[in-house]
């Protein structure tokens with residue numbers, strides 16, 4: 001039986017929040033195989049070096065789409081994606097595509113801290 005996979009992603013102004021969140025849930029996250037977009041993964045690993053994180057490409061260079069492909073293949077059980085709702089991004093279409101695929105495949109996707117708490121509480125057991 002494979003360990004469940006969870007994806008971690010954060011936009012730049014939300015990365016510190018995600019790093020803090022990951023550190024406070026390190027024990028639960030350690031039960032997953034984690035994939036992350038490039039810079040987010042680097043930042044989380046700096047704080048939590050023992051977490052099993054596979055880093056994909058940076059979001060603007062295709063990382064969101066790589067995670068979307070994993071969702072389509074049924075290989076992601078949850079997504080924690082701290083979006084920045086106040087900044088326009090060059091790869092907004094990629095962000096929307098990932099959120100859309102999460103809806104298509106009925107994968108829990110937390111777009112903010114409050115929802116992330118609920119998702120990790122449920123998936124982390």
Ligand SMILES: O=C(CO)COP(=O)(O)O
Pocket residue numbers: 009010011012036037038039040041057058059060063064091095
């Ligand atoms: O832009 C992102 C998601 O849309 C995140 O990518 P990085 O983690 O590489 O900054």
